[in-house]
Amino acid sequence: MARLVMKFGGTSVANVERIRNVARHVKREVDAGAEVAVVVSAMSGKTNELVAWCREAAPVYDPAEYDAVVASGELVTAGLLAIVLKDMGLNARSWQGWQIPLATDAAHGAARIESVDGARIIAGFAKGEIAVVAGFQGVHAETGQVTTLGRGGSDTSAVALAAALHADRCDIYTDVDGVYTTDPRVVPRAQRLDRVSFEEMLEMASLGAKVLQVRSVEVAMVHNVRTYVRSSFDDPADPRLGTLICDEEDIVEKQVVTGIAFSRDEAQLTLRKVADKPGVAAAIFGPLAEANINVDMIIQVVSDDAATTDITFTVPGAEFDRAKALLESRRDKIGYTALQGTPDVVKISAIGIGMRSHSGVAARAFKALAEKGINIRAITTSEIKFSMLIDEAYTELAVRTLHTLYGLDVKA
Ligand code: ADP
Ligand code: ASP
Ligand code: MG
Numbered sequence: 001m002a003r004l005v006m007k008f009g010g011t012s013v014a015n016v017e018r019i020r021n022v023a024r025h026v027k028r029e030v031d032a033g034a035e036v037a038v039v040v041s042a043m044s045g046k047t048n049e050l051v052a053w054c055r056e057a058a059p060v061y062d063p064a065e066y067d068a069v070v071a072s073g074e075l076v077t078a079g080l081l082a083i084v085l086k087d088m089g090l091n092a093r094s095w096q097g098w099q100i101p102l103a104t105d106a107a108h109g110a111a112r113i114e115s116v117d118g119a120r121i122i123a124g125f126a127k128g129e130i131a132v133v134a135g136f137q138g139v140h141a142e143t144g145q146v147t148t149l150g151r152g153g154s155d156t157s158a159v160a161l162a163a164a165l166h167a168d169r170c171d172i173y174t175d176v177d178g179v180y181t182t183d184p185r186v187v188p189r190a191q192r193l194d195r196v197s198f199e200e201m202l203e204m205a206s207l208g209a210k211v212l213q214v215r216s217v218e219v220a221m222v223h224n225v226r227t228y229v230r231s232s233f234d235d236p237a238d239p240r241l242g243t244l245i246c247d248e249e250d251i252v253e254k255q256v257v258t259g260i261a262f263s264r265d266e267a268q269l270t271l272r273k274v275a276d277k278p279g280v281a282a283a284i285f286g287p288l289a290e291a292n293i294n295v296d297m298i299i300q301v302v303s304d305d306a307a308t309t310d311i312t313f314t315v316p317g318a319e320f321d322r323a324k325a326l327l328e329s330r331r332d333k334i335g336y337t338a339l340q341g342t343p344d345v346v347k348i349s350a351i352g353i354g355m356r357s358h359s360g361v362a363a364r365a366f367k368a369l370a371e372k373g374i375n376i377r378a379i380t381t382s383e384i385k386f387s388m389l390i391d392e393a394y395t396e397l398a399v400r401t402l403h404t405l406y407g408l409d410v411k412a
Helices: 016-031 046-057 063-070 072-087 119-126 154-164 198-206 214-223 280-290 317-329 361-371 392-405
Strands: 003-008 035-040 092-095 102-104 113-116 130-134 137-140 145-148 169-174 195-197 227-231 243-246 259-275 298-302 308-316 338-351 378-382 385-391
Touching (some): 016 035, 016 072, 035 154, 046 072, 063 145, 072 092, 102 154, 113 154, 119 130, 154 169, 198 214, 198 243, 198 259, 198 338, 259 280, 280 308, 308 317, 338 361, 385 392
Parallel strands (some): 003 035, 003 169, 102 137
Antiparallel strands (some): 102 113, 137 145, 227 243, 259 308, 298 308, 338 385
């Protein structure tokens, strides 16, 4: 008997009518004889509303209580889907994270899953019961407090549950019918990929393609979970399979560039005329690290006077003000003439396992962007991707330019 995990994201459960549609997808699999665990997100917009309420309640709040609040969105959809399934004559029950239990560490707001106990859900399968699981949440065993897995975390709940249940497949149902060469909402000529490798998907997700949470791809890779991304808006009676995330060896046609990702969640900071001597980088980046501010791209350029250097780097957009304030407070220790910065930048990345064996891939992008008059503020490269920081106003133009350049557009 097949065993499946089916995950439905926020837009797929946005109201009761859509939840009824989700139930039809579930019924199809159950009627075909599968044992099914369903993982649901909160209704779309709900988590944002809950986060905003926490901020309104107090500017600085206890992260454990934030989790208590934001985890509630998924409780509602899990209960509602169980009600709808029962109304359709199916046997179902809802599960909250702590009831399973899905145990995590204590990093509230971005907890990591430590273990998932599949025993009670499997016992339910034996009784013909569909498990409807609230995504995004877990419990910290020692304190007994509710935790959440970071934004987009229901993907990770689903894949981790599939691993624990030894499911044959984990289907991530969303509002697009698979993983595309870039965000199809930005580039209408983006193409759906039949398959994408774990490595490429990891890069795409961490560089801004929010279709899957990064950790869900890590878990799928480590536990070899057969994971598909597919559409909940397909006809429940006749759905398509979407995109399979798989091993590199299972991809026959390897592209040089598989996808273009972009992240608007970036901010740039530049320190002018920093002394060019040992210990300066440590004086800048040490305190940022201690403050848990993630630094991504770093470039160092010799200033006009040749005795000092300019250091430019990026931090997450949300950390811009904090990073700036920290560097201002340490101006005397670091020694710089000016601190400049802007949150209006975007990081555009091209990803492809074919880059390992092809040279000059990034150089073509630099030329193409130059021809469009787009200035590149910073560049980083690694084995299967390169990223460029540009002004946010050029996001769509740059993404479309690269998409066409690497032959990714749908053929007209
Ligand atoms: P859900 O609520 O179902 O979890 P998300 O909004 O988190 O859905 O993720 C789906 C969205 O990801 C799509 O609507 C799409 O705009 C966006 N997206 C970004 N990059 C890609 C990509 N390369 N392929 C498909 N979707 C992408
Ligand atoms: N509801 C959570 C969020 O909006 C988790 C998820 O949808 O995956 O981030
Ligand atoms: Mg999501």
